[in-house]
Amino acid sequence: MRMKPILVIQMQRMGDLIMTFPLLLWLERRYPGREIIVVAEPRFYRDLAPLGPAVRYVSLSDLQLILDREYSLVINVSHRRQGAFLAGKVRAEEIIGPYLDLENRLYIRGDWQLYRASLVECNRHNTFHWAELNALDVIPLADVGATLWPEPRRLPLGNARVGIFLGASQDEKRPVASFWIGLAQGLLARGMRPILLGGPAEQDLGNRVARGLGMPVLNLAGKTSLDQFARIGQTLQIMITPDTGPMHLAAWTGLRTLNLSMGPVNPWETGPYQKGHYILRTSMSCSGCWSCRFGVPRCTQTFDPDKIVRLVVEVIRHREHNLAKMTFPGLELMRSARHLGGFWLDALAPGPEDPSARQALDRFWHGVWKWHFKACDEEQARGAAAGLVQAFPVLVKTMRARLVSLCRVVATHGGRTSGQGDDLLVSSAMPCLSPCVSFARLILENGNFARSSYLSVLTLLERILSLLE
Known part of the structure; x- marks a missing residue:
């Protein structure tokens, strides 16, 4: 008898789709031989499909094809109402995530999915990564913890190529052109070879940064496909990047990243998921906000290009042990890791011996939700x-x-x-x-x-x- 397929609905941006890759991988392992169908945006999955788990992608334009099948499990990890509409329409034995009932009322199934929805404008103390929140209603934490993600690759010391991804989905999530110019100049002064990267939206920014440097630099902003970007990443020592879709693609494909986490983003939720990546974020009390209450995010002013250059040099030269001796005024340096079976961020730079109230509350709420949802004792x-x-x-x-x-x-x-x-x-x-x-x-x-x-x-x-x- 043919097994019913699993349907995953992910209709968000590129980064959201890549953060769904771990879920797809875990589903493949937990349900071997089961067909997995993913509803996503064609402009994203066309290039990403060869780089992710072996699943079948369809778009919402294939609605009748989707509705003609019957599914053993539907997982909706999309925030769009279209996703909830689809989840409510398909024939399935079990639905996880948001769905619309016959009277067009929105409901959410799954404790973790309900918790994820509660984070909207209220994520201050959340320390669960989106990749795991996508999965924990159907994948046991033990399976998540048993996954051995490879460490980012190390290239020979003679390779001095450093990627700089310029853009993000919102301007307030990325540095301005003058910052990138100062960073690239600092890398060049230390013998590094910066390479400017970005999508079509960053082409103008890439040109401004290249002109501002006043010296030749490889500017690939807006000139590569996602597949080409992934191939270029194989030749880089590290990529410096805001929180953006290509950052997740870099981490997924083994390129070490330094995430400049600024603006309305929370690295606990959307930082690089795999182990061994670096995150710099402001130590301001409002860091990790859902939406900035200031006209221009003040946290962007705490990032110092010179300090970041020094950090990159230590990482490239395999002297990570020196990072604990460095100071980053107004910033926190962390590295992605694993703790008690799940994603965690380890603090690297020196700080107060005693945890702050916020850190203590973060750990408290982490324990509350794991216990309440039966993921720990x-x-x-x-x-x-x-x-x-x-x-x-x-x-x-x-x-x-x-x-x-x-x-x-x-x-x-x-x-x-x-x-x-x-x-x-x-x-x-x-x-x-x-x-x-x-x-x-x-x-x-x-x-x-x-x-x-x-x-x-x-x-x-x-x-x-x-x-x-």
Whole structure:
């Protein structure tokens, strides 16, 4: 009997599609011999298909072909309403992610997918990578942790070619031309060979940077396909890049990257996923924001081209041990790694011995969600909470008081079919509790404010309180 295929819906940008590659790889391993069909944008998958897992790509224009099949599993990791519409239309034994029901109402299936949706405008303390959030409802964390990603390749010391990817999906996520000029000049002064890279949208920027250098430099911005870009990457020691789709392609194909994480991006969510890549981000309290509240992101001003040149030289010359001795005022240097089976960012540059409140809260919420979604045991969650409880007792006392208040609000509203959930947000204005408030509101909305959804919220709040004892 022929096995029913698996349908994955990913209709976002190039970087989102590449961050879906790990999910596709895990599905291949968990369901051997099962056909995997991916609905994506043709302008992205045409070039990327040969570089990723062996799946079948189709576009939304093939709608009837998609609807004619019956699927064992549908996973919608797209944020677009078109994706939810499609997920609700196909015949499937199981659906994970957003879908529209027969009355055109939006629902989300899967704890991790619901959590991912709760991060919109509320991702301050999230430390789960998008690649894993795509998968954890169907792929056990043990399978994720068992995947051995190869370290980025090392080229001979005589190779001094450094890629500079100039662009990003939004201007506020990338440096300005003068920064790139200063960086390239610094590399040239240290005997490096910078190569300017970018898509068609970066062609003008590439020309401005090349002119500003006042000396010959290889400018390939807007002149290569994705396949050619991947081939060029095989000849580079490292690529310096903002958070952008080609950064994910570079990491996937083994090219070491230095991610300049600036503007409204969070490297925990969308930094290079594979091990051994470097991330520089601002140490400003608003780093990792969903959307910048300033007209021009202030974090971009903390990046120093000279410091970055020094960092690159140490990496190229295989002297990474020196990175811990370097200082980056206003910045944090991290390297992608693995911790307790999942993605993690290890701090490299020296910092305070004791964790900040934000770092302690990051680890606390990481433990909360893993425990609540049955990806770890209570002991591991308590270990994650211990640093917060011990180092910040006054904060924890206030959090407990607010959580008790939240429990009262939920208990008072429980069972009201016309509930709105706004009271939850009003009763807790503490940013450190925003992760559970945002998730709780989605539980209520996703459950049509039924009594069972209020009970689910109460269970979550009680578990959080138990960790703060």
